Structures are given as C-alpha cells and as structure tokens.
Amino acid sequence: MKKSLRIMSLSLCLAFLLSLGTACSSETEPSSTADPSSGNTSAGETSVSEESSGEPTPISMYLVFDGVEYPAPGNDIQKIIEEYTNTQLEISAYGNYGDLYPTMLASGDFPDVMTTLDLPITKDAVRSGMFWDIMPYLDSTNNLKDYHPTTLENSTVDGKLIGIPKVRPLVRRTFVYRKDWADQLGLSVPTNVEEFYQFLKAYATSDLDGNGQQDTYGLIADKTVINHMCFLFGAPNVWEIKDGQAIRNFTTPEYLEGLKFMKKLVDEKILHPEWSTVSRNQFYNVFEDGTGGVMWDSTNAIQMLGARVEAKDANASVDAFTLLTDTKGQQRTMGEAGHLGWLSIPSVVPEEKVGKIVEFFDKTADEEMASLLVWGVEGQHYNVENGNAVPIDEAAQNYEDTIRYPYKLPFSAVNYEDYARPGIYNKYQQRALDIDREMLEYMVPNPIFPLDSQTYFEMGKTLDQIIEDASIKFVSGALDEAGFLAEVERWRTTGGDKVAQEYMDSYNAIHGGK
Amino acid sequence: MARNSMTLAKEPLWKSILRDRWLYVLLLPGLLYFIIYKYLPMFGLIMSFQDYKPMFGVLKSPWVGFKHFERFFSDPSFFMLFRNTLIIAFYNLILYFPFTIILALLLNEVTHMKYKRVVQTVTYMPHFFSWVVIASLTYKLLSTEVGMVNGILELMGYEPVNFLTSAQWFRPIIVFQGIWRDLGWGSIIFLSAIAAIDIQMYEVAIVEGANRMQRLWYVTLPSIKGTIITILILRLGRFLDLGFEQIYVQLNAMNREVGEIFDTYIYTMGVVGGQYSYNVAVGMFKSIIGIILVIGANTLAHKLGEEGVY
Numbered sequence: 130m131k132k133s134l135r136i137m138s139l140s141l142c143l144a145f146l147l148s149l150g151t152a153c154s155s156e157t158e159p160s161s162t163a164d165p166s167s168g169n170t171s172a173g174e175t176s177v178s179e180e181s182s183g184e185p186t187p188i189s190m191y192l193v194f195d196g197v198e199y200p201a202p203g204n205d206i207q208k209i210i211e212e213y214t215n216t217q218l219e220i221s222a223y224g225n226y227g228d229l230y231p232t233m234l235a236s237g238d239f240p241d242v243m244t245t246l247d248l249p250i251t252k253d254a255v256r257s258g259m260f261w262d263i264m265p266y267l268d269s270t271n272n273l274k275d276y277h278p279t280t281l282e283n284s285t286v287d288g289k290l291i292g293i294p295k296v297r298p299l300v301r302r303t304f305v306y307r308k309d310w311a312d313q314l315g316l317s318v319p320t321n322v323e324e325f326y327q328f329l330k331a332y333a334t335s336d337l338d339g340n341g342q343q344d345t346y347g348l349i350a351d352k353t354v355i356n357h358m359c360f361l362f363g364a365p366n367v368w369e370i371k372d373g374q375a376i377r378n379f380t381t382p383e384y385l386e387g388l389k390f391m392k393k394l395v396d397e398k399i400l401h402p403e404w405s406t407v408s409r410n411q412f413y414n415v416f417e418d419g420t421g422g423v424m425w426d427s428t429n430a431i432q433m434l435g436a437r438v439e440a441k442d443a444n445a446s447v448d449a450f451t452l453l454t455d456t457k458g459q460q461r462t463m464g465e466a467g468h469l470g471w472l473s474i475p476s477v478v479p480e481e482k483v484g485k486i487v488e489f490f491d492k493t494a495d496e497e498m499a500s501l502l503v504w505g506v507e508g509q510h511y512n513v514e515n516g517n518a519v520p521i522d523e524a525a526q527n528y529e530d531t532i533r534y535p536y537k538l539p540f541s542a543v544n545y546e547d548y549a550r551p552g553i554y555n556k557y558q559q560r561a562l563d564i565d566r567e568m569l570e571y572m573v574p575n576p577i578f579p580l581d582s583q584t585y586f587e588m589g590k591t592l593d594q595i596i597e598d599a600s601i602k603f604v605s606g607a608l609d610e611a612g613f614l615a616e617v618e619r620w621r622t623t624g625g626d627k628v629a630q631e632y633m634d635s636y637n638a639i640h641g642g643k
Numbered sequence: 644m645a646r647n648s649m650t651l652a653k654e655p656l657w658k659s660i661l662r663d664r665w666l667y668v669l670l671l672p673g674l675l676y677f678i679i680y681k682y683l684p685m686f687g688l689i690m691s692f693q694d695y696k697p698m699f700g701v702l703k704s705p706w707v708g709f710k711h712f713e714r715f716f717s718d719p720s721f722f723m724l725f726r727n728t729l730i731i732a733f734y735n736l737i738l739y740f741p742f743t744i745i746l747a748l749l750l751n752e753v754t755h756m757k758y759k760r761v762v763q764t765v766t767y768m769p770h771f772f773s774w775v776v777i778a779s780l781t782y783k784l785l786s787t788e789v790g791m792v793n794g795i796l797e798l799m800g801y802e803p804v805n806f807l808t809s810a811q812w813f814r815p816i817i818v819f820q821g822i823w824r825d826l827g828w829g830s831i832i833f834l835s836a837i838a839a840i841d842i843q844m845y846e847v848a849i850v851e852g853a854n855r856m857q858r859l860w861y862v863t864l865p866s867i868k869g870t871i872i873t874i875l876i877l878r879l880g881r882f883l884d885l886g887f888e889q890i891y892v893q894l895n896a897m898n899r900e901v902g903e904i905f906d907t908y909i910y911t912m913g914v915v916g917g918q919y920s921y922n923v924a925v926g927m928f929k930s931i932i933g934i935i936l937v938i939g940a941n942t943l944a945h946k947l948g949e950e951g952v953y
Contacts, residue, residue, distance in 0.1 A: 231917040235697040250917030257698040352896070403788055406808055406895045587918065590911050591720060594899070601896035605808070623719055 186485045187217040189240035191233065193470070194222035196534025206531050209501060214492045216485075222539065234259075239475035242486060244539070245292055246470045249586040255286045260473040262289035266487040272494035272543055273487070280467035283578035288639075292471030293490050295541040298565040299467040300572050301427040302357055305434050308448040310337050310422055318450040322361050322390070325452055332422030333399040347399035349421035351409045355600050356463070357425065359387025363457045366464060368577040368632065375577070375632040377625065379596045380617055386456070388613070391604045405601045417441055428564045432557035447557070451564060453571050464574035472542065490542040499548035502537040504528075511552065518552030579639065582631035588624045595620045691924035704920075711924035720908070728904040731890075732882050734818045740878065742826055744871060747833035748859060763834075766827025774888040777820055781893070782807065785816070808897035817890060817902070836870040837863060872949050880937040883929050905929050 199222040200207070211218055221240065223229055230246050234254055245251045245260070254260065267274050267290070277299060284294045311318070311328075314335060319325040329347030337345050356367055356378065364383035369376045378384045394400035401412070401421055409426065416424045417437040424434060428449065435447045453460045472490065474483050492498055504511040504518040505528040511518045520528070537545060546562060554562065585592070599616035602608035608616070660667060686701070691711055693704040715721060746766065753759040769777070784791050785806040793803040806812045840863065848858045887906035894902050905925060913922020937952075944951035 231919075234917070235695075235919060237697055237700060248917060253917070254697060257696050259698045403786065405897070587714070587921075591718075598896040598899055605897065607897065 185211065185215050185217045187219060188242060188486055188489060189219040190242040191240050191244055192220055192222045192539035193226040193244050194224055194534065194539060196530060200531055200535050204531065206536065210498065210536065213498055214489050216489050239477055241474065241478050241482065242472050243475055244470055245473040247466060251291065252286045252581065255289060255291050258476055260292060261476055261483050263292055263487060264290040266484060270487060270491040272548060273491050277467060279464065279574050283466050284468055284471060285579055292473030293542050294468035295470050295472060296544055297467060297469045298428065299464050300462050300568040301429065301465060301565060302463055303426065303428050303449040303451055303564055304423050305426055305431055305447050305449045306423040308446045309444055319452060321454045322456050329399045329423060337422065344420065346401045346421045348394060348423050348425065349401045349412045349416055350404055350425035351407065351412060352405045352597065352601060354425050358391050359384040360463050361452065361455050362386040362390065363455050366573045366575045368575055370576045370636055375629040375636065377629060379620065388600055388603050395604055405605065413437065428561040431561045432555060435557040449560060449564060451568055460571050461573045462568045462571045464572040466578055490540065493540055494543040494545065494548045496548060496550060499545040500550045502532060502545045503549035504552055505532055518550055577632050580632045580635040582628045582635065584624050584627045584631055592620060592624055592628065595623065688923060688927055690920050691927050693920055695920040711921045714921065715925055715928065723900060724903060724905055724908050727901060728883055728885065731814060731817060731885050731904065734814060735821055736878065738818055739822050740875065742822055743829035744833055746826055747830040747837060748863065750834060751837045763827060767831065769824045770828035772824065774886055775892055777824060778892045781816065781820065808895055810898050810901045813898040813902045820889065832874060833867060833870060836867040840866045869950060872944050873952055876937060876940045876944060876952050879940045880933050882936050883932055
C-alpha cells in the first residue's frame with residue numbers, strides 16, 4: 130500500500146506541477162480548448178499551408194532522452210531548428226520516460242506533443258479520443274508521406290494513426306562477430322543454421338584470447354534471443370495468421386526445435402551461461418573483453434561494439450552477419466514494429482495547431498534539417514569534400530551531446546540518413562545501414578502489432594511470463610519436454626487461446642474477413 | 644494524555660485551543676503532512692471500483708463495482724503471490740526481528756566503548772546501501788561466472804551452485820540480505836530503550852546477587868518489553884511491505900514461482916501495464932491485511948496487559 134500511495138501522491142504532485150506548467154504556457158497561447166471527441170474528425174486540407182512567415186509557433190513537447198544532460202533552451206542548435214521551422218520549442222526531456230509515462234498519461238495535462246510508448250494503455254488512450262488522428266495530415270506533407278506501409282500499419286488503432294512514428298529500421302536483428310578471430314580460424318560467415326552452429330563451436334573451443342584456457346563463449350545473447358532462435362527453425366515471428374487462426378510461436382513444434390538447439394548451445398557451453406539473467410547492456414563488457422565471439426544485437430550496435438573492441442585491442446575488428454536462411458531453406462528475417470513509440474498530439478491541442486506541428490516534424494526531414502541532425506553544423510562537426518560530408522573526429526562527442534541525443538533520436542520522425550546530404554559514414558555505420566536495407570525484402574512482419582485483445586491487455590504480462598519462464602526453464606534443463614508442453618497447455622487455458630481468438634476477430638474486423 | 648483531557652473537560656474547547664495556540668501551530672506541519680500525503684491520496688481508492696480512464700479522470704470514469712477484486716481473487720497467480728508474500732514476510736519477522744533485539748542486548752553488554760561504537764557503526768552502515776547495490780554485491784559473490792563463493796566451492800572440489808537462478812536459494816538469500824542490511828539499524832531503537840533503564844535496578848540486582856544472565860533476563864528484557872511490543876505491532880502493519888526493489892531486481896525465470904510478491908506484481912501489471920484500477924485494488928487488498936494485522940496485534944497486546952500502540 131505504501132508503494133501505491135507513493136505512486137498516487139506522486140501522480141497528484143505531478144498533476145499539480147503539470148497544471149502549473151500549462152497555466153504558464155497558456156498565457157502565451159490562450160486558445161486551448163477542444164472537444165475530446167473531435168479527435169476523430171479529419172482536417173487534412175486545412176493543415177500544411179504556406180504560413181511559414183509570421184509569428185513563430187510555440188510548441189511544447191515531452192521527449193524521451195537517453196543522453197546525459199539536455200542542452201539548455203536557446204542553444205545554437207535549437208536556434209537553427211527554430212529559425213528554419215519558424216517555431217519556438219519548449220522541450221521537456223525525460224531519461225526515465227518509461228517509468229513516468231503511465232503517470233503522465235493519467236495526469237491528463239498534456240503538452241502539444243507527447244511521446245507515446247508502444248503499450249496497451251496508449252491504444253486505450255487513443256481509443257478514448259485522447260490524441261488526434263494524424264493520418265489525414267500525412268498526404269499533404271513532403272517527407273512524412275513516405276512511411277513504410279508496415280510501419281504505418283503498426284502505428285494505427287482502429288485505423289487512426291497514433292502519432293508521428295519515431296521510426297526505427299523494421300529489420301535490425303543481426304549477429305555481430307569478431308572478424309579478426311574468424312580470419313584467424315579461417316572461418317567464413319555462416320549462411321545456414323548448421324554452419325552457424327559450427328561457427329559458434331569453433332569460437333567456443335579455440336583458445337582465441339590466447340590465455341591457455343577454453344574460456345571463450347561462442348555466443349553472447351540475452352533472453353530475448355529465444356524468439357529469434359526459434360524463428361531460425363521456422364517458427365513464426367512471435368505471431369502468425371494462418372488458415373484463419375492466430376498462432377503464437379510458443380505453440381508450434383518449430384519453437385520447441387529452436388529451444389532444443391539453444392539447450393544444445395547451453396549444454397556444450399557455447400552460449401554464455403548467464404544468458405537468462407544478465408541484460409544486454411551488461412553483456413557489452415563481456416564482448417569487449419573477448420570472452421565471447423558473437424553477440425546477438427541490433428544493427429545499430431555494430432558501431433558501438435566495434436569501437437569498444439578496437440579500443441581494447443588494436444588488432445581486433447568486428448563485422449556482422451544476418452543468417453537469413455532458416456532450417457527449412459526459407460530466406461526470411463524477423464520484422465519488428467518499425468517504430469519506437471510515437472510523437473502524438475493530444476486532442477486538447479486546437480485543430481489549427483495540429484497542422485503546424487505536423488509541418489514542423491515534416492520540415493525536420495528537409496535536407497537542410499536532416500543534414501544538421503545527421504552530420505551536425507558544417508565547419509564545426511563536418512567538412513565537405515567532393516560534395517560529401519566528412520565528420521570531424523574531434524567534434525564527434527560534441528555532436529552526440531548537442532544534436533544526436535537531444536534532437537535526432539527524440540524526434541526520429543523519419544530515418545534522417547535517407548534525407549540528409551550524402552557523406553562518408555564510418556565503416557560500421559555504413560555496414561549497419563547496408564544490412565538494414567538488404568534485409569528489408571526478407572521481412573516477415575509480426576501481424577499482431579495493429580491488432581487488439583482485451584485479454585492481452587489485462588493478462589498479457591502473466592501470459593508472456595508463462596512463455597518466457599517455460600522457455601528458459603526448458604533450455605536450462607529445469608523442465609523436460611513433457612513439462613514444457615504442459616506449460617504450453619497452461620498458457621492456452623490461462624488465456625492464451627482467448628488472446629489468439631481475439632486477435633483473429635480483430636484481424637477479421639480490419640481486413641473484412643469471414 | 645487521556646487523563647489530562649478529562650480534567651480539562653469543563654473548559655470549552657476553543658478556550659483550551661486559544662491557550663495552547665502555539666502548540667497547535669507546532670502541530671500544524673505534521674497535520675498537513677498527514678492530510679496531504681496520507682489522507683488526500685486515499686480519495687484515489689475509489690479508482691478500484693471504476694474502470695479508470697485517464698481521459699475521464701476519477702470523476703467521470705465508469706463504475707464497475709467489485710470487478711477488479713473479483714479478477715484479482717480469481718487470478719491464477721493469486722495464491723502464488725499470497726503464499727510467497729506471506730512466507731517471505733514470515734521469515735523476515737521470525738528471523739530478522741529477534742536478531743535486532745539480540746544484537747542490542749549483546750552490544751549493551753560490551754563494556755569497551757570504542758569497540759561498541761565501531762560495531763554499531765559497522766552494523767548499521769549497510770542500511771544506507773540501495774538494494775541495487777546490494778543485489779550487485781550478491782551477484783559478484785554468488786554468480787557462477789565471477790562469483791567468489793563459487794570460486795571457493797570449486798577450489799574445494801565441489802560443483803558450482805547456481806544461487807541466483809535457483810528456487811531453493813531465493814528466499815534464504817532475500818532474508819539474509821534483509822538481515823545484513825537492516826540488523827544494526829533495527830537494533831538502534833532497542834539500544835536506546837535499554838539506555839533509558841534506571842541504573843538503580845541493575846545496582847539492586849547486583850546487590851541481590853543476580854549474575855549477568857539473570858540481570859538480562861529479569862531486568863533488561865522486562866524493561867524493554869513495551870518497546871518490543873510496540874515495534875512488533877508497527878512492523879506487523881508493514882508486514883506485507885517487503886522490499887519491492889530488493890525482490891524486483893533479483894527476480895528471474897528460475898525463481899519467480901517462489902519470488903513473485905504483491906509489490907512486484909503490482910508494478911508489472913499496474914504501473915508498467917497501466918492498469919490503474921486493478922493496481923489500486925491490489926494495493927488496497929494489501930493495506931486491508933495490514934490494518935487487520937495491526938488491530939489484531941494491538942488487541943492481543945491489550946489482552947496481555949500491555950499498552951500497545953493506541
């Protein structure tokens with residue numbers, strides 16, 4: 130009780146603070162009343178017009194911030210952005226956004242732009258009319274109209290666009306490996322699961338760090354690797370709609386095959402033994418130290434891992450492989466949501482301002498702004514050689530602190546690299562971009578992102594926990610096959626079957642199926 | 644207190660307030676604290692009878708009666724949570740609580756002042772460590788990869804033990820951590836209670852020929868009995884409040900069936916999952932148990948002829 134009291138009093142305080150905040154901001158911008166239900170009405174035509182002259186539009190935002198210290202308002206970069214877009218930004222950035230978000234949502238006092246996270250409560254909020262539907266505005270934009278259809282589909286509730294997606298590559302899972310070791314052992318990049326196993330085994334059984342002991346692991350991965358491993362054996366990308374049924378990967382024989390493979394890796398000490406308890410961030414040290422040969426991660430980690438490994442050992446280098454072919458010979462890769470939450474506009478924001486806000490994010494993708502976000506300021510963060518932007522190494526940290534973390538990542542309204550001026554990327558960055566593009570055509574999307582299930586909303590945590598725990602226990606040997614199948618059955622009866630049915634109903638409602 | 648107000652009963656209330664106005668002013672901050680942070684938030688309890696939607700607020704959200712309570716009691720994990728919470732709380736109570744008293748008694752017998760102070764400081768220092776730090780220390784000591792304990796076990800020719808991913812070891816570790824962290828802190832109040840005992844009682848006991856054990860048994864313990872009971876009752880009120888952080892950071896697939904408790908469940912379901920109403924309902928259930936325990940213990944204390952907390 131103490132806990133929930135504290136949470137409630139926190140929300141009260143927060144609500145109080147927020148109301149103070151909006152009270153202040155509403156002095157500068159008085160008209161902010163709107164009927165919540167008007168969130169449905171479309172207003173496409175009235176939006177993006179040539180009103181770029183005139184008074185700058187004040188826009189307040191709650192953003193997710195992963196950096197160290199958010200730059201003060203009125204810094205040079207923000208001034209450039211404000212001038213170009215004719216706005217006046219009032220940004221509140223939070224490092225622990227995930228913790229605060231449910232409370233912020235409950236407080237009911239909103240900025241003009243609120244970062245919304247991919248949680249069931251967000252869908253619930255959209256359904257109750259808390260945010261504007263952005264879909265009608267996209268057509269009249271220059272850049273935002275080009276979202277990948279899957280990203281868009283994954284961002285809708287009942288056909289309404291939750292907000293401007295904070296885009297992220299749709300496919301990004303990869304295996305980062307120590308290239309110097311592969312060269313040393315004369316190994317080529319694996320193309321199927323059998324070669325993958327041999328590759329990992331070679332790493333695990335050779336004394337690669339030369340300390341006379343076999344203490345190197347073939348693969349470092351955290352527990353979220355389970356879905357991918359089973360996917361390699363032909364299991365669905367978490368869910369699959371097939372023959373009029375929604376099928377969760379957990380219930381398929383392919384999933385069990387994948388788990389058996391993982392168990393083999395654990396038993397032969399190829400997979401790092403603390404895979405089920407240690408988080409990915411903690412594993413970075415293990416990879417850096419050379420205690421592991423391959424790390425399962427997303428493509429955007431290639432650069433960071435490469436830099437860390439090279440800093441430790443000048444002869445080391447990394448590369449990544451994608452392992453597209455599963456044991457059934459199909460070429461495929463797991464599609465993800467394609468976004469990391471949204472930039473949503475609360476329905477208390479007046480209609481005429483919605484267009485301007487969309488216009489603002491559209492403008493951040495114009496070449497001039499995108500170049501600023503990707504490369505920084507010319508002459509300060511990069512030079513131009515032969516028409517290509519070439520980053521200045523000494524300014525790299527400054528770019529990270531003043532542009533990438535405070536503006537580029539929290540906005541992410543498009544993949545800014547696609548809109549920025551051409552330039553010379555660091556070899557690891559280039560590799561990541563290449564992989565993201567190469568893999569896209571083999572994507573198998575997870576079909577449930579746009580679908581809904583009330584049971585999942587209520588019991589999802591419990592149900593997912595059953596799956597996770599049973600899988601980990603099976604791989605660790607604490608559960609045999611019969612025990613695992615009993616857990617699958619328990620998942621079904623506890624609510625899994627109901628969830629599947631509800632997803633199917635929701636799918637049929639959207640696609641007009643039988 | 645009660646007797647005092649009886650004698651003043653003839654005087655009108657406002658007169659006594661006027662006379663003691665400065666005392667009332669002094670009371671005000673405390674009163675405000677309780678109203679603002681303890682009573683006003685209770686207004687939110689009505690959320691547990693609603694399907695709370697942030698869009699509509701507490702005033703306009705639809706009423707659903709006991710729906711969330713029904714869901715909670717029929718939740719397949721209810722008994723697991725109830726069992727785990729009770730077991731860990733019970734271990735804490737029977738293992739941790741007596742240790743604090745014993746430590747206070749032991750320290751009291753130490754005559755070397757410097758040594759006594761050092762021991763006291765060393766034992767209560769861990770109280771200021773956050774659980775995350777303690778969990779990392781535990782990891783460094785017990786993990787199979789970098790753990791010192793497993794290193795020693797291996798040197799002695801034993802198989803390493805998976806302390807951190809085992810159902811058997813979870814509760815002992817949790818309880819041990821709790822004792823290690825809060826032992827010294829918990830003993831402070833008993834030490835001060837012992838310090839308040841009239842020294843003449845000991846002198847009389849010595850004259851009567853009581854040895855050390857007898858003095859402890861017949862003088863010290865009876866003198867701090869009231870304190871022990873008061874602290875016990877207060878602890879019972881927080882019986883089900885196990886350290887949320889402590890358990891949350893150490894839960895994993897292998898120990899969840901013995902480790903998941905109400906607090907961690909509320910966090911994952913209610914706070915992360917945003918099920919505000921359900922969250923409040925579970926929290927309310929927990930505090931009702933707390934109230935029952937306090938009232939029960941207090942009544943029992945009265946029956947046994949003690950003062951209790953009220």
